[in-house]
Amino acid sequence: MTQLELVKSLQEPNDTKIVLLVADGLGGLPVEPGGRTELETANTPHLDQAARDGVCGLSIPVLPGITPGSGPGHLALFGYDPLDYQIGRGILEALGIGFPIGPKDVAARDNFCTVDEQGRITDRRAGRPSTERCAEMVNKLRQIRIPSVEIFVEPVREHRFVLVLRGEGLGDEVNDTDPQQEGKPPLPALGRPGSERTAGIVNQFVARAAEILRDHAPTNMLTLRGFSRHPGIPTLQEVYGVKPVALAVYPMYKGLARLVGMDVVDGLQTLDEQLAALEQAWNKYDFFFLHYKYTDSTGEDGNFQAKVKAIEALDTAIPRIRARKPDVLIVTGDHSTPSKLRSHSWHPVPTLLVADTCRPDHVNSFGESACLQGGLGLFQAKHLMLLALAHARRLGKFGA
Amino acid sequence: MTQLELVKSLQEPNDTKIVLLVADGLGGLPVEPGGRTELETANTPHLDQAARDGVCGLSIPVLPGITPGSGPGHLALFGYDPLDYQIGRGILEALGIGFPIGPKDVAARDNFCTVDEQGRITDRRAGRPSTERCAEMVNKLRQIRIPSVEIFVEPVREHRFVLVLRGEGLGDEVNDTDPQQEGKPPLPALGRPGSERTAGIVNQFVARAAEILRDHAPTNMLTLRGFSRHPGIPTLQEVYGVKPVALAVYPMYKGLARLVGMDVVDGLQTLDEQLAALEQAWNKYDFFFLHYKYTDSTGEDGNFQAKVKAIEALDTAIPRIRARKPDVLIVTGDHSTPSKLRSHSWHPVPTLLVADTCRPDHVNSFGESACLQGGLGLFQAKHLMLLALAHARRLGKFGA
Numbered sequence: 133m134t135q136l137e138l139v140k141s142l143q144e145p146n147d148t149k150i151v152l153l154v155a156d157g158l159g160g161l162p163v164e165p166g167g168r169t170e171l172e173t174a175n176t177p178h179l180d181q182a183a184r185d186g187v188c189g190l191s192i193p194v195l196p197g198i199t200p201g202s203g204p205g206h207l208a209l210f211g212y213d214p215l216d217y218q219i220g221r222g223i224l225e226a227l228g229i230g231f232p233i234g235p236k237d238v239a240a241r242d243n244f245c246t247v248d249e250q251g252r253i254t255d256r257r258a259g260r261p262s263t264e265r266c267a268e269m270v271n272k273l274r275q276i277r278i279p280s281v282e283i284f285v286e287p288v289r290e291h292r293f294v295l296v297l298r299g300e301g302l303g304d305e306v307n308d309t310d311p312q313q314e315g316k317p318p319l320p321a322l323g324r325p326g327s328e329r330t331a332g333i334v335n336q337f338v339a340r341a342a343e344i345l346r347d348h349a350p351t352n353m354l355t356l357r358g359f360s361r362h363p364g365i366p367t368l369q370e371v372y373g374v375k376p377v378a379l380a381v382y383p384m385y386k387g388l389a390r391l392v393g394m395d396v397v398d399g400l401q402t403l404d405e406q407l408a409a410l411e412q413a414w415n416k417y418d419f420f421f422l423h424y425k426y427t428d429s430t431g432e433d434g435n436f437q438a439k440v441k442a443i444e445a446l447d448t449a450i451p452r453i454r455a456r457k458p459d460v461l462i463v464t465g466d467h468s469t470p471s472k473l474r475s476h477s478w479h480p481v482p483t484l485l486v487a488d489t490c491r492p493d494h495v496n497s498f499g500e501s502a503c504l505q506g507g508l509g510l511f512q513a514k515h516l517m518l519l520a521l522a523h524a525r526r527l528g529k530f531g532a
Numbered sequence: 533m534t535q536l537e538l539v540k541s542l543q544e545p546n547d548t549k550i551v552l553l554v555a556d557g558l559g560g561l562p563v564e565p566g567g568r569t570e571l572e573t574a575n576t577p578h579l580d581q582a583a584r585d586g587v588c589g590l591s592i593p594v595l596p597g598i599t600p601g602s603g604p605g606h607l608a609l610f611g612y613d614p615l616d617y618q619i620g621r622g623i624l625e626a627l628g629i630g631f632p633i634g635p636k637d638v639a640a641r642d643n644f645c646t647v648d649e650q651g652r653i654t655d656r657r658a659g660r661p662s663t664e665r666c667a668e669m670v671n672k673l674r675q676i677r678i679p680s681v682e683i684f685v686e687p688v689r690e691h692r693f694v695l696v697l698r699g700e701g702l703g704d705e706v707n708d709t710d711p712q713q714e715g716k717p718p719l720p721a722l723g724r725p726g727s728e729r730t731a732g733i734v735n736q737f738v739a740r741a742a743e744i745l746r747d748h749a750p751t752n753m754l755t756l757r758g759f760s761r762h763p764g765i766p767t768l769q770e771v772y773g774v775k776p777v778a779l780a781v782y783p784m785y786k787g788l789a790r791l792v793g794m795d796v797v798d799g800l801q802t803l804d805e806q807l808a809a810l811e812q813a814w815n816k817y818d819f820f821f822l823h824y825k826y827t828d829s830t831g832e833d834g835n836f837q838a839k840v841k842a843i844e845a846l847d848t849a850i851p852r853i854r855a856r857k858p859d860v861l862i863v864t865g866d867h868s869t870p871s872k873l874r875s876h877s878w879h880p881v882p883t884l885l886v887a888d889t890c891r892p893d894h895v896n897s898f899g900e901s902a903c904l905q906g907g908l909g910l911f912q913a914k915h916l917m918l919l920a921l922a923h924a925r926r927l928g929k930f931g932a
Binding site for chain 1: 561562565566567569590594595596597598599600601602603604605614615616618619621624872873875876877878879880900901904905909910
């Protein structure tokens with residue numbers, strides 16, 4: 133019996149409310165040996181209070197030593213094993229621009245490129261056109277019609293765009309058409325068993341696109357990569373019986389939330405707006421995913437002090453969330469982003485959970501080192517939702 | 533390679549002795565935030581000494597957040613993954629009355645009910661007859677004979693009884709015959725592939741029972757639910773090479789012990805009698821499962837002080853057990869039952885293991901918070917038997 137089957141079979145209706153606050157890339161590292169991490173340096177009286185009131189630990193997003201991208205990091209927090217549900221590059225690119233990926237979709241991440249008269253690629257990025265030109269070319273491609281599929285073409289940036297095919301029975305076992313070197317023509321799409329028809333559709337699309345783009349050098353051809361299907365993830369509603377909503381600023385996280393069945397509040401730009409949206413949505417939903425980006429982006433910039441400030445800004449939001457009296461409040465991250473490394477990392481992520489049914493531990497402040505003493509221990513991120521539901525009294529007993 | 537295959541392949545004969553003392557529902561919660569749990573409140577000098585002598589930790593019965601029933605909780609302690617070996621409702625009901633379930637058995641939990649002249653159920657519980665009447669009706673049903681199966685009918689309480697079919701090739705993919713509402717007749721049994729013959733036997737049984745009960749309204753009909761087979765668990769002897777005995781008072785735990793191949797000492801009513809039986813059995817066995825119920829029942833009653841007393845009573849048993857000088861002594865629980873929640877819960881269970889080969893940790897008393905600092909850490913209950921066998925020097929090296 134899998135974890136998802138188990139938890140689905142144990143669902144118990146309740147009207148309790150769960151807030152999952154994800155501070156992207158929350159975990160960090162000291163810059164100097166023996167120093168403090170960003171979280172330990174930040175002045176966070178409200179997070180510290182929450183750590184005292186609840187139970188703490190450190191979450192391992194995928195496996196020890198594995199650095200996750202945003203996709204696997206979030207899937208694990210939503211209770212899915214990121215090794216079971218992988219999000220392909222095409223799907224991820226589509227989510228990143230906020231495209232509402234659905235269960236019948238196959239997506240590819242695409243480049244405009246330049247080809248010579250023999251059709252050989254002379255520039256794999258078409259001279260990095262402006263994003264405006266990208267949108268203009270994409271617009272031309274939107275006239276392409278192929279029977280039995282819906283086609284969506286969406287600009288991303290410069291030479292990059294997204295193709296989404298929507299229809300019954302599509303497959304994603306289609307090779308990249310990018311030959312990965314100049315001087316060669318784009319490759320034909322070939323489908324492995326189950327994806328032959330999809331490959332045929334792709335080849336029709338490419339042939340039509342080549343005609344349309346012919347006179348528009350340097351953007352006179354395209355390559356397609358990372359064909360991937362909607363990962364077929366069962367929704368949070370199905371698995372957990374919750375009514376979930378996402379309050380996120382950035383498209384990627386809204387996309388990931390949609391992928392698991394969350395409603396998404398659009399148009400939010402600031403943490404204040406996210407909190408106001410939380411208050412507005414409070415009676416309509418029972419699971420609230422708040423995403424905070426700046427702990428990650430400052431880490432990626434390698435700016436220790438800016439990450440400290442981002443954490444302190446987040447800390448000021450805690451009282452406003454706790455004022456709603458959620459039955460369960462979780463603060464965690466989808467992975468670590470130590471500013472020392474300027475990138476995502478594999479280090480476990482400080483996590484706190486506040487509920488009436490927490491067993492006390494000795495953690496008095498919210499930080500990596502303190503969380504090591506916490507009652508949640510070092511745990512796998514995919515188990516966090518089980519704990520959230522248990523503390524929200526939404527899980528029945530397993531066996532008698 | 534599964535855990536069971538691994539450990540079976542590493543068996544090494546030895547005459548060391550292991551005592552597994554299960555205090556049912558041992559783990560608890562403070563009533564007030566920041567307070568102490570039942571175990572932390574109890575005066576337990578002998579358990580504290582054992583914690584100092586050995587190594588401690590907290591066991592997760594199934595998965596974080598999952599609250600187990602007694603079945604999964606005990607299977608995990610016996611070293612079986614409770615998600616791999618599930619104990620059906622019929623089997624569990626049979627175990628609960630101490631019926632010696634065997635490998636060829638299919639069991640169902642059954643109700644006497646009342647039907648009108650058209651055969652429609654008018655009372656799903658037959659007016660809750662006395663347990664004496666239940667036994668009397670069950671006795672009438674014992675005259676039913678069906679070729680190729682042995683039939684056992686056993687009273688439980690009021691309207692409830694158990695049917696066990698024993699024979700070759702029986703299946704448990706048989707629907708409940710209880711329509712779950714009054715005004716409808718009982719459903720016929722239909723078998724899914726592999727269980728058709730069993731369903732036929734069930735329908736023969738029901739038809740004969742209906743004749744026998746016809747003139748005995750309100751107990752003039754029956755419904756059958758929760759068909760389940762013996763879970764086919766390999767025995768402790770096979771997997772671990774031990775000679776095990778169960779010293780338990782309550783039928784459910786004796787039944788669970790039989791299910792994994794333990795001998796069972798019957799007739800024990802008190803902890804003193806269990807200890808005397810331990811002493812008597814000492815030379816005949818090498819694995820001793822002692823079950824203590826009152827840490828759970830007091831927790832279920834929501835009686836914090838009574839649970840404290842139950843723990844203190846258990847503490848007095850420790851010297852008598854340690855006087856036998858077991859090579860390995862484990863004290864744990866099958867799950868937590870915080871009196872604050874009046875029910876089983878998902879919280880990890882304080883656990884101690886004493887042996888000559890323990891590496892010291894800094895735990896000086898036996899309690900939830902102290903165990904967080906222990907050398908066993910937060911661990912999955914199904915791994916505990918591996919540690920028991922290792923410390924008992926009964927496991928060889930894996931690989932060369």
